[in-house]
Amino acid sequence: MDVTAASSDAEVVARVLGGDGEAFGLVVRRYEAGLLRFAARMLGSRDAAADAVAESFVRAYRHLASCREPARLRTWLYRIVANRCKSQLARRQIADVSLDEAPPVADPADTERDLERAEQLALVQRALVRLSPEKREAFLLKHVEGLSYEEMAAVTGERIPTLKMRVHRAREALLQVLEDHE
Amino acid sequence: MRVWLGLALVAAPLAAQSARGRLEGRVPGAAIPVVDSLVQRALAEGLPAEPLIQKALEGGAKQVTAPRIVAAVQVSLGQLRDARDLLIRAGDEPPATPSEVTTVAWAVRRGLPGPVVERVVAALPRPPRASAMHAVADLAAHHFDPDSAADLIIAAIGQGLVRERLLDVSAAAAHELQRGHTHAEALALVRRELPNVPASPKPTRSAVARARRPGDATPP
Amino acid sequence: MNAIDLRIHQALDGELAPAALSAELRRAVERLATAADLLAAPLPFPSLEARVMTLIRRPVPSRVRRLVRWLATPRAVTFRVRPVWSLAFAAVVALLTLFPIGHAGPDIGEHEGIAQFVGRFPGAQSVHVVGSFNDWRPGSIALEDVDQDGVWRATVVLPAGAYEYMFVVDGERWVPDHLAERLVADEFGRENSIVIVRPARR
Numbered sequence: 001m002d003v004t005a006a007s008s009d010a011e012v013v014a015r016v017l018g019g020d021g022e023a024f025g026l027v028v029r030r031y032e033a034g035l036l037r038f039a040a041r042m043l044g045s046r047d048a049a050a051d052a053v054a055e056s057f058v059r060a061y062r063h064l065a066s067c068r069e070p071a072r073l074r075t076w077l078y079r080i081v082a083n084r085c086k087s088q089l090a091r092r093q094i095a096d097v098s099l100d101e102a103p104p105v106a107d108p109a110d111t112e113r114d115l116e117r118a119e120q121l122a123l124v125q126r127a128l129v130r131l132s133p134e135k136r137e138a139f140l141l142k143h144v145e146g147l148s149y150e151e152m153a154a155v156t157g158e159r160i161p162t163l164k165m166r167v168h169r170a171r172e173a174l175l176q177v178l179e180d181h182e
Numbered sequence: 183m184r185v186w187l188g189l190a191l192v193a194a195p196l197a198a199q200s201a202r203g204r205l206e207g208r209v210p211g212a213a214i215p216v217v218d219s220l221v222q223r224a225l226a227e228g229l230p231a232e233p234l235i236q237k238a239l240e241g242g243a244k245q246v247t248a249p250r251i252v253a254a255v256q257v258s259l260g261q262l263r264d265a266r267d268l269l270i271r272a273g274d275e276p277p278a279t280p281s282e283v284t285t286v287a288w289a290v291r292r293g294l295p296g297p298v299v300e301r302v303v304a305a306l307p308r309p310p311r312a313s314a315m316h317a318v319a320d321l322a323a324h325h326f327d328p329d330s331a332a333d334l335i336i337a338a339i340g341q342g343l344v345r346e347r348l349l350d351v352s353a354a355a356a357h358e359l360q361r362g363h364t365h366a367e368a369l370a371l372v373r374r375e376l377p378n379v380p381a382s383p384k385p386t387r388s389a390v391a392r393a394r395r396p397g398d399a400t401p402p
Numbered sequence: 403m404n405a406i407d408l409r410i411h412q413a414l415d416g417e418l419a420p421a422a423l424s425a426e427l428r429r430a431v432e433r434l435a436t437a438a439d440l441l442a443a444p445l446p447f448p449s450l451e452a453r454v455m456t457l458i459r460r461p462v463p464s465r466v467r468r469l470v471r472w473l474a475t476p477r478a479v480t481f482r483v484r485p486v487w488s489l490a491f492a493a494v495v496a497l498l499t500l501f502p503i504g505h506a507g508p509d510i511g512e513h514e515g516i517a518q519f520v521g522r523f524p525g526a527q528s529v530h531v532v533g534s535f536n537d538w539r540p541g542s543i544a545l546e547d548v549d550q551d552g553v554w555r556a557t558v559v560l561p562a563g564a565y566e567y568m569f570v571v572d573g574e575r576w577v578p579d580h581l582a583e584r585l586v587a588d589e590f591g592r593e594n595s596i597v598i599v600r601p602a603r604r
Contacts, residue, residue, distance in 0.1 A: 021458060028451045036447045047522050047552070050447065057454040090360050121440045128441070132362030143414075143438035164415075171414065171434055172406050178433050204537065236534045237589065240566075243538035244576060246590050254589035288564065291586050292596075316564060316584075316598055323583060346600045356583075385516040385557075385602055393516050393557040396536040396543050 013070035035081050042085040044129045056080045079155045089133045127177035138166035209242035213251045229262045230280035261287045272303035285312045292319035298328045305336040313345045320352040341377040354379040515562045515599040524552030526571045533567025535560050562601045566594035
């Protein structure tokens with residue numbers, strides 16, 4: 001069986017575990033965008049996110065046999081990345097106050113709307129970084145990565161009521177910052 | 183004290199000689215006489231000269247103009263004078279020890295309010311106080327209230343922690359912040375752990391093996 | 403942080419239609435939804451595929467090398483062990499110290515320690531660290547990017563104490579150390595980082 005872009009996660013995992021390591025490239029291509037975005041928002045740094053996600057993929061490859069539900073590979077990958085992000089934040093390896101990106105540089109082609117969006121995004125990102133890692137993670141998984149509470153429970157190992165509370169607190173904190181900057 | 187004064191009298195001309203020598207070629211020529219006179223003034227007042235020389239060298243390296251270098255060295259001298267006065271207000275017997283003056287000047291530059299610095303000085307009657315000051319400043323840099331930060335470090339001193347172990351205390355409190363606790367919770371948690379806060383890890387053997395001294399040739 | 407109306411949460415969780423809310427509550431929902439949309443915008447990143455596949459194709463280090471690396475890596479660990487186990491652990495550590503693997507490195511004096519400088523400068527041709535430990539001499543302490551991944555490092559033996567410093571990238575760009583947590587104004591319009599070197603032996 002050849003793996004193609006249409007192959008399911010379970011098929012790709014079976015292929016990799018069967019000895020075709022190259023098939024793992026498909027997993028990377030399929031999930032890197034979401035994982036990189038999640039890690040970048042968690043860590044506040046694109047470079048740190050690239051490192052964290054690359055290392056997570058390598059770890060996933062080496063421990064692929066322990067992925068108990070290959071059909072839920074996506075959740076399993078988010079779990080690895082989330083853990084890596086939180087342990088990096090705990091070890092203070094990231095200066096998690098400022099992003100790598102320079103402030104938006106005005107380009108004549110930019111509309112006023114683009115600049116406004118860029119400024120708003122910077123404000124939201126700053127507010128996000130002020131949340132504790134657990135609340136930040138909960139908000140990102142729910143509202144940015146679009147996971148259900150069940151999926152979030154599988155990623156974080158936390159109970160759903162705990163996750164709901166974290167999401168609620170994150171929303172409250174973000175709304176406060178957004179309203180303060182009206 | 184007499185021995186110290188004697189050494190200071192010997193050290194002063196040496197320091198004066200070495201200041202010009204260190205600045206020449208590194209700092210714009212126009213700045214050297216003024217900086218040199220500021221260094222002399224510092225020495226005459228029993229203040230450390232090294233911070234002033236370093237500030238001038240820094241300006242030269244950063245390719246700053248002579249007037250700005252002179253202004254920065256003047257600011258540094260003012261900071262040293264303020265630091266000396268603070269130490270004496272806090273109870274140190276004059277003349278204030280130059281290394282302690284440097285330490286207190288750092289603490290104020292890092293944003294600690296004068297009264298907080300005085301409290302830490304008073305809590306540690308004998309120098310060196312550098313680690314205690316930096317530990318409190320580290321906490322303030324993490325937005326802990328400076329007075330509460332000083333409380334924690336003073337409590338740690340009371341429990342027998344000294345020197346670099348005080349930096350472990352501030353590191354532990356910052357770590358609790360990262361884990362999601364509020365500032366108040368972090369302080370309380372670490373206070374409860376005293377004196378058993380985790381020590382920072384020693385450098386690994388591979389780090390030591392790689393280590394070079396400044397000026398050593400880069401390995402191929 | 404103020405608690406917000408429960409209906410805002412319900413709307414955001416899809417349990418209540420926004421149309422059923424008052425104008426004010428709807429505005430709050432929209433504000434949060436917009437924030438989420440902004441965060442959800444794709445971030446342009448080069449693909450990691452080549453990097454990941456290269457790492458995967460590298461042979462895995464042997465168990466022994468991994469164990470040695472694990473033992474040598476500093477960790478903040480708190481042990482509660484029985485004395486007999488701590489003795490056994492101490493014996494292992496002593497053995498490893500007696501039979502060092504690789505170079506011993508420079509002799510570190512009693513009042514000296516190690517400063518490790520790390521910075522991320524992809525695309526840089528050279529990175530130096532300059533500060534009060536080397537009289538602000540640019541060029542005397544070079545960082546290295548050994549595996550060409552944009553991460554530059556140097557490990558330096560210095561007398562114990564506190565120092566101000568900055569990185570100099572490509573001989574001309576002065577940059578504070580973003581990973582350092584201590585910053586101080588340099589009186590020249592920029593900020594220096596501060597490193598505190600602890601005695602290695604204590």
